[in-house]
Amino acid sequence: MLSTSDRLIDARAPLTTRMALGVSYNGSAYDGWQSQLSGRTVQDELERALTRFIAHGPIRTLCAGRTDAGVHGLMQVVHFDSPVVRPDHAWMRGTNSFLPHDIAVHWARQVPAHFHARANAVARRYAYVLLESPVRPSVDAGRVGWVFRPMALEPMQEAAQALLGEHDFTSFRAAQCQAHSPVKQLRRISITRRGAYWRFEFEASAFLHHMIRNIMGCLIAIGNGNHPASWMTEVLHARSRDAAAPTFSPDGLYFLGPLYDESLGIPTQTAAFDWLPG
Structure with missing residues (x-):
């Protein structure tokens, strides 16, 4: 019974x-x-x-x-x-x-x-954790992205500003994306570093398929000096996937979860957040 x-x-x-x-x-x-x-x-x-x-x-x-x-x-x-x-x-x-x-x-x-x-959901959040090191990841393999060339913070922060607000993000959209519209509102991008680990956080109304991994490819190309910060604006306005950098690895990408109206009483994070480096 x-x-x-x-x-x-x-x-x-x-x-x-x-x-x-x-x-x-x-x-x-x-x-x-x-x-x-x-x-x-x-x-x-x-x-x-x-x-x-x-x-x-x-x-x-x-x-x-x-x-x-x-x-x-x-x-x-x-x-x-x-x-x-x-x-x-x-x-x-x-x-x-x-x-x-x-x-x-x-x-x-x-x-x-x-x-x-x-x-x-009124917003969604992601983080990308990136290891900058001459040696590839080992104990955190599969849990962080990796670059071996040094990166500069200020050009990436300047480039990120061009993406904030409501835009047509076609340049960062995967060919197989099923979203009805490429127009999304990117509300926040933060870039921080702790030791060898970079942490990129994104908050938007919604995201397109591969949107963050494609943005990451462009930010890294700017951070390591392959392109100036102004290149991000050119990529955005091109509205063409061919204009952007290749899609970056999924290894360091984390879905931080959605946000809801407070009246629903839905938590905003879990204990797993405490592990995230960067």
């Missing part, structure tokens, strides 16, 4: 319990977030774990922002409808017991039935 906390909703009734989860993952071993025939994606692993935990039919999730193969997530937010009601801490611990070691649920919240992880 199910306990009160595990009570089943009448099977004839619609699924009315909507849950949101905050999930972190190391994307190195996965084919990205979105479910694929390979079954080797973060979404596939999470849905298998939720289905095993609930033991009441398959569970389907919807995320705040899809990530590519090799990209990591510090706070992916997902929502799903459940036929059972359980305490928030049970969702976290129970789901984690069925997840592989490189994926973890940090928090769980019951949310209103109208909550939508993607549509309700």
Whole structure:
């Protein structure tokens, strides 16, 4: 018999319990977030774990922002409808017991039935961690990007200013991007350094496919002296992918998560944020 906390909703009734989860993952071993025939994606692993935990039919999730193969997530937010009601801490611990070691649920919240992880997000955040060293990464291989040539901060900061605001980001858009419009509002770019590690943070209303990795390619080309800071403006105004630098490695890219209206009570970060270098 199910306990009160595990009570089943009448099977004839619609699924009315909507849950949101905050999930972190190391994307190195996965084919990205979105479910694929390979079954080797973060979404596939999470849905298998939720289905095993609930033991009441398959569970389907919807995320705040899809990530590519090799990209990591510090706070992916997902929502799903459940036929059972359980305490928030049970969702976290129970789901984690069925997840592989490189994926973890940090928090769980019951949310209103109208909550939508993607549509309700007012902003999304990413970070790129870059190692500047004559020697390639070893213990942090797969978790940081790498450059072996010295980079200068001021030209990159000047170039980043040209991207702030609402623009047509076609020059930084992957050919397979499915977004309806290339126009996005880039609200913040910060560039800092600690030791050999650079940290680039981006916040925007939304991002195009490969947008950050393409911007990173251009920032690095400017930082190492291959182009002047003014080149970023030329690339932006060209509205052509051919004008920009090659797409940079996914290894150091982290989805920091979405932001929502405070009234929803959705956390803005997880404990995984404390690890991020730079």
